[in-house]
Amino acid sequence: MDNGKLEVLHHGAVQGVTGSCHELRLNGAGILIDCGLFQGTERRDDLAIDFEIKHIKALVVTHVHIDHVGRIPYLLGAGFKGPIICSQPTALLLPAMLEDALKIGFTRDKKLINRVLKMLKFRLVPLPYGEWQPVAGSDIEVRLQRAGHILGSAYVECEAGGQRIVFSGDLGAPHSPLLIAPEPPEACDVLVMESTYGDRNHESRLDRRLRLKEAIEHALADGGTLLIPAFSLGRTQDLLYEIESLMAEFGSDAAAPGLPWNELEVVVDSPLAARFTGLYRKLKPFWSDEAKDRVAEGRHPLSFEQLTVVNSHRDHLNAVNYLARSRKPCVVLAGSGMCAGGRVVNYLKAMLGDPRNDVLFVGYQAEGTPGRDILEYGPQEGWVTLDDERFTIRARVHQVSGYSAHAGQEDLINFATGITPAPRQIRLIHGDAEAKAVLQARLGDLLPETDVVIGE
């Protein structure tokens, strides 16, 4: 290993968009930024850590999405003994996320899960935003700043050998419900930046709440249930927050014939989403000012009166049967967000055949998922395959975009060009080839002095 040399290495997410894991190495000692799982078409069976970790002095976690933290159990299993540095909210959310990931993808052995969680809690070092932390055993210091992506998300500033290296993690966009918008770093020599949406912008985020309102009213006009497939972390809480704000603003206006907005029933059917929503409520100090103001007004953005949480599997089956038969308008949020599994599947099976019901997609639907099939082919083909069985689609299907947790192209550009003086180098990672190439060209034009490179 080279001594006296500063290196940035990528152990994942260079070619694809999942499995984020990067290393900053100086004088033979390194730190890892994230240790994520490969997902979707990039999925691998062998998740064992395939790089040297003896010299790794710390792991810094940007946020708790599984493509950034999913391989932490394998890192611990490989003998990693260093601290896991993360923001205070992430320290609270991470054990819940990994417990669920272990149960689904790894083992049902409770003892084993508890052992991993215990190890994890012992290693977690919650670091307040904006405070420098030296990494013992290395000449590197790290500082976390808000990334505005999900609660607790951070970008990582590293001071190493007189140079400032910034790892963006996943960046969010302004106007996110609940979250404080990210600010560009004050200084930076090398910026390692995600480029998921490097080639496109999101639909306007400012009026999406009214588009959500329209979609809900339209869906509920003929009675029946509105089903919203949603990820349990982030998206579910964003939607609850928005729905509560619609209830507060439109109170006695009709959401559906004979049903005022403030009496609209909302069901969250997901134990994991319920758990994360509870943790989000505990993390109020980290909410945006707007969200805190609502709490100060006596409102409960994530636990309003009309909200019912379904936990047990039996209650879930009861809820599916009840709602499939009843003619009472109701909004149901259930995971998974792309309908590839989870409780949303039972709702779809029970409800797709009835034209009174509606499905509303608020998130990206990846190629090959039932969500994509329902959205794209459902209207023409009139059916979708769920668990190897064909289901007729008579329910109406809607989509509201603008709820992405990721920065769009302009947001990424604003982040990079907001740094003065401009970084010496920008490395684009975590995006498909097209997105990286388009962003590389844009940044190249805007920052002529900066060397904009892709991956390594």
Ligand SMILES: [Zn+2]
């Ligand atoms: Zn993420």
